[in-house]
Amino acid sequence: MPKEIAEKIFFMPGRNQGAFPFCNSVFIDDEIRAIIDPASNKKDIAELKNIEMAILSHFHTDHIRELRVLPDVKVAIHESEADALIDVNKVVDMVFLPEEDQDEKISWLEGKKRELQTEQRTWVVSRKFKDRDEISLGKTRIKVVHAPGHTIGHSCFWFPEHEILFSSDVDLTMFGPWYGNACSSVEQFLLSLEKLKSFQPRLVVTGHEAGIIDGSEFQDRLEKFKAKLFSREQKVLDALAKPRTLDQIVDLGIIYGEFLQKMPGLRVPEKRMIVHHLRWLEKQGKIKNDNGCWVLL
Ligand SMILES: [Zn+2]
Numbered sequence: 001m002p003k004e005i006a007e008k009i010f011f012m013p014g015r016n017q018g019a020f021p022f023c024n025s026v027f028i029d030d031e032i033r034a035i036i037d038p039a040s041n042k043k044d045i046a047e048l049k050n051i052e053m054a055i056l057s058h059f060h061t062d063h064i065r066e067l068r069v070l071p072d073v074k075v076a077i078h079e080s081e082a083d084a085l086i087d088v089n090k091v092v093d094m095v096f097l098p099e100e101d102q103d104e105k106i107s108w109l110e111g112k113k114r115e116l117q118t119e120q121r122t123w124v125v126s127r128k129f130k131d132r133d134e135i136s137l138g139k140t141r142i143k144v145v146h147a148p149g150h151t152i153g154h155s156c157f158w159f160p161e162h163e164i165l166f167s168s169d170v171d172l173t174m175f176g177p178w179y180g181n182a183c184s185s186v187e188q189f190l191l192s193l194e195k196l197k198s199f200q201p202r203l204v205v206t207g208h209e210a211g212i213i214d215g216s217e218f219q220d221r222l223e224k225f226k227a228k229l230f231s232r233e234q235k236v237l238d239a240l241a242k243p244r245t246l247d248q249i250v251d252l253g254i255i256y257g258e259f260l261q262k263m264p265g266l267r268v269p270e271k272r273m274i275v276h277h278l279r280w281l282e283k284q285g286k287i288k289n290d291n292g293c294w295v296l297l
């Protein structure tokens with residue numbers, strides 16, 4: 001059930017406490033009725049009548065799935081991800097590293113098309129925004145805060161009048177940052193976290209789990225979230241006390257820990273996230289690849 005958190009602004013909790021594959025949504029009941037990240041709960045979203053605009057933080061299915069129950073809705077998304085939304089085939093290059101298995105890519109894409117019902121879609125991308133753009137819905141203004149790293153176009157949304165921040169997948173969970181797509185980046189994620197530090201929200205709405213966080217907790221939660229990323233980086237460096245191949249580092253389960261053994265499907269994002277750590281460490285001049293093995297410098 002939507003819960004009013006400011007004038008005309010409603011929090012829509014995701015199913016299963018907003019855990020993946022659901023997310024928390026925000027509904028704005030203004031002159032233009034809009035929803036941010038429509039994937040909280042199909043039934044609740046379908047009951048919202050006359051939704052004119054869907055504002056998306058990024059292209060992930062767990063944030064856009066219920067576009068399928070919003071007929072003729074106009075979609076707004078960061079300019080770097082608009083093509084992937086218009087042509088779902090383009091998502092593959094944003095998600096998969098070039099060297100990954102071709103058959104995997106095809107079957108993954110077919111699954112996405114079925115889930116999003118792309119064949120029957122009636123929504124259109126009508127707005128490609130960039131950092132600091134303003135979206136006006138009547139009385140309510142939303143400022144775009146481009147915060148890449150999770151994905152290339154990942155954006156948070158700032159309601160200046162109400163000092164509310166929708167932080168999407170800067171979700172401030174105990175798990176920490178997730179950067180398991182080809183278009184993700186550890187370096188960009190860190191820069192985005194620095195950028196968000198300058199905000200002093202009254203309320204934060206996260207894309208997953210916590211949902212609503214009091215502004216007084218924001219800086220602390222942001223620091224803890226960032227610390228997870230640095231602790232993983234340190235584990236990668238510790239692992240390179242002896243030379244290791246990428247697969248040997250992946251075997252250590254630095255990101256997913258014990259879950260990597262229990263859920264083999266997690267090996268794919270584990271590997272991509274380790275790749276992003278290695279890229280960032282290489283760029284900082286801390287490691288290099290020597291004949292297929294990663295070594296400290
Ligand atoms: Zn995401």
Ligand SMILES: [Zn+2]
Nearest residue numbers: 023062169207
């Ligand atoms: Zn998400």
